[in-house]
Amino acid sequence: MSDDNIVKNGEVLIRVEELYKSFGDNKVLDGITMEIKKGEVISVIGPSGCGKSTFIRSLNLLEEPTGGSIIFEGTDITERGVDIRSVREKIGMVFQQFNLFDNMTVKKNIMLAPVKLKLLTKAEAEKKAMELLEMVGLADKADQYPSQLSGGQKQRVAIARSLAMNPDVMLFDEPTSALDPEMVGEVLNIMKRLAKEGMTMVVVTHEMGFAREVSTRTIFIDGGKIQEDDTPDVVFNNPKNERLRDFLKSVLK
Amino acid sequence: MFFIIKTNTAAVAQPETAAANKAGDDSLMKKWKKITVVLLAAAAFAAVFSVGVSALQGGSFQLLSGADGDLQPEILQRLYDNFIKDDRWKYLAEGLINTLIITFFAMIIGTVVGFLMAIIRVAHDKNGSVPVLNVIAKLYITIMRGTPVMIQLLIIYFVIFAAVDIDKVLVAIIAFGINSAAYVSEVVRSGIMSIDNGQFEAGKSLGLGFPTTMIHIILPQAFKNILPALGNEFISLLKETSISGYIGLMDLTRGGDYIRSVTYEAFLPLIAVALIYLAIVILLSAGVSKLERSLKKNER
Numbered sequence: 001m002s003d004d005n006i007v008k009n010g011e012v013l014i015r016v017e018e019l020y021k022s023f024g025d026n027k028v029l030d031g032i033t034m035e036i037k038k039g040e041v042i043s044v045i046g047p048s049g050c051g052k053s054t055f056i057r058s059l060n061l062l063e064e065p066t067g068g069s070i071i072f073e074g075t076d077i078t079e080r081g082v083d084i085r086s087v088r089e090k091i092g093m094v095f096q097q098f099n100l101f102d103n104m105t106v107k108k109n110i111m112l113a114p115v116k117l118k119l120l121t122k123a124e125a126e127k128k129a130m131e132l133l134e135m136v137g138l139a140d141k142a143d144q145y146p147s148q149l150s151g152g153q154k155q156r157v158a159i160a161r162s163l164a165m166n167p168d169v170m171l172f173d174e175p176t177s178a179l180d181p182e183m184v185g186e187v188l189n190i191m192k193r194l195a196k197e198g199m200t201m202v203v204v205t206h207e208m209g210f211a212r213e214v215s216t217r218t219i220f221i222d223g224g225k226i227q228e229d230d231t232p233d234v235v236f237n238n239p240k241n242e243r244l245r246d247f248l249k250s251v252l253k
Numbered sequence: 254m255f256f257i258i259k260t261n262t263a264a265v266a267q268p269e270t271a272a273a274n275k276a277g278d279d280s281l282m283k284k285w286k287k288i289t290v291v292l293l294a295a296a297a298f299a300a301v302f303s304v305g306v307s308a309l310q311g312g313s314f315q316l317l318s319g320a321d322g323d324l325q326p327e328i329l330q331r332l333y334d335n336f337i338k339d340d341r342w343k344y345l346a347e348g349l350i351n352t353l354i355i356t357f358f359a360m361i362i363g364t365v366v367g368f369l370m371a372i373i374r375v376a377h378d379k380n381g382s383v384p385v386l387n388v389i390a391k392l393y394i395t396i397m398r399g400t401p402v403m404i405q406l407l408i409i410y411f412v413i414f415a416a417v418d419i420d421k422v423l424v425a426i427i428a429f430g431i432n433s434a435a436y437v438s439e440v441v442r443s444g445i446m447s448i449d450n451g452q453f454e455a456g457k458s459l460g461l462g463f464p465t466t467m468i469h470i471i472l473p474q475a476f477k478n479i480l481p482a483l484g485n486e487f488i489s490l491l492k493e494t495s496i497s498g499y500i501g502l503m504d505l506t507r508g509g510d511y512i513r514s515v516t517y518e519a520f521l522p523l524i525a526v527a528l529i530y531l532a533i534v535i536l537l538s539a540g541v542s543k544l545e546r547s548l549k550k551n552e553r
Contacts, residue, residue, distance in 0.1 A: 088460040099449075099452060117460055161459070
């Protein structure tokens with residue numbers, strides 16, 4: 001990132017204004033307005049089909065919004081002519097299904113983007129890949145293929161792959177939903193660590209424990225709208241919105 | 254009588270099957286070496302004839318005729334008439350070389366153009382880009398698959414290159430290459446579509462462009478999936494070149510046919526031609542499965 005648009009802690013990194021998205025007649029996002037400040041860890045919760053996944057996928061334009069704007073570091077990325085690729089370099093994303101590149105080793109998975117985008121030399125990328133694998137506790141798996149890893153290990157590699165780009169924000173789209181229960185913890189631990197180190201994170205999750213303990217803000221989406229946006233303490237212990245109360249009742253029983 | 258003919262043709266075929274087995278066992282054989290092996294098979298076939306020549310010209314001919322009465326010499330005589338006399342085997346050899354040249358270069362054209370068209374069509378389906386190229390590619394595939402390759406060959410030779418003095422082998426390469434491209438492109442497209450959309454999205458989310466994602470992530474995975482279908486297409490291509498004779502080109506089939514027209518014997522020349530095609534196909538499929546196995550090593 002160049003110096004002139006550096007965003008300091010607490011300043012707005014992403015501003016979402018009146019975001020709409022429909023698939024045919026189906027309105028999935030119905031006017032979402034919110035801000036993501038640097039250093040925030042935002043959990044997005046809501047019933048299935050509420051639009052939370054579409055929302056997070058809109059933030060790096062994996063879903064093309066039908067209306068509204070997304071201002072990332074001062075640039076409206078929904079405008080035509082914006083180089084979306086260089087924007088995506090700064091927005092890391094972790095998927096529910098990991099989406100590791102099956103034809104490459106773990107190390108190559110991490111090295112590919114920084115090398116191909118000429119951000120790092122091959123040697124630098126390799127060094128960085130090994131550091132990141134060390135961090136997620138998988139240095140010994142560097143030369144294995146994704147098919148040889150467990151779900152939890154795959155997701156940790158996916159996180160390392162995103163981090164290799166030095167993103168300004170990380171998006172997590174239900175990162176633990178495809179995992180066996182005993183592997184959820186290892187992934188959440190890494191996410192907690194990232195949060196502690198000051199990474200700006202937006203996490204769509206069903207892990208209410210994570211939302212409550214780790215996030216600085218929790219957003220409840222239902223019917224394509226933000227119904228409640230507050231600290232986890234308020235959202236979980238003192239919910240004002242009726243739908244949120246129903247939702248919490250059904251997931252926390 | 255028929256039994257003896259059978260045993261003799263089997264004897265002709267034997268060295269080739271042996272060559273095929275050898276190729277299958279050779280672990281060092283790589284894709285690009287396939288053609289070398291095919292040529293080796295051709296050499297093996299030629300060797301069969303030279304052995305035949307020496308057998309017929311040397312004393313063994315007398316020996317055999319003495320030992321087995323008049324049946325054995327009769328088949329040897331027919332082999333001699335069809336393949337040795339006036340160097341008639343050369344028609345088969347020349348035809349085989351042309352067939353191999355046409356198939357090999359048509360394969361290259363088919364692969365390159367086929368991959369390009371598949372990528373154009375996928376780029377359009379996924380991103381809505383290149384609409385004009387997509388329409389062209391679709392039209393091309395419709396026409397190439399919708400008309401017989403023989404008609405295409407005749408049109409290219411007698412219409413498009415009517416006024417040009419052009420090598421017939423080159424015409425055949427172009428005709429079979431662009432025809433095969435249509436089939437290859439659909440095979441490749443199906444392979445690309447079989448790759449989970451998440452692979453594209455992961456590439457996108459890292460800031461990689463469509464070409465980079467294609468080349469480094471999607472195509473290597475798709476290629477592995479489509480290899481059997483691609484092998485199928487190349488086998489079809491090889492056999493389709495047997496209509497090259499329609500533009501007066503001496504391919505393998507034409508070579509055998511020419512011998513038949515001189516000797517008035519259909520059986521031996523046609524069987525010989527069939528066996529050579531079979532040998533090449535066996536080698537080709539052995540190469541494809543070898544490649545398949547070596548690519549599978551990249552994953553458990």
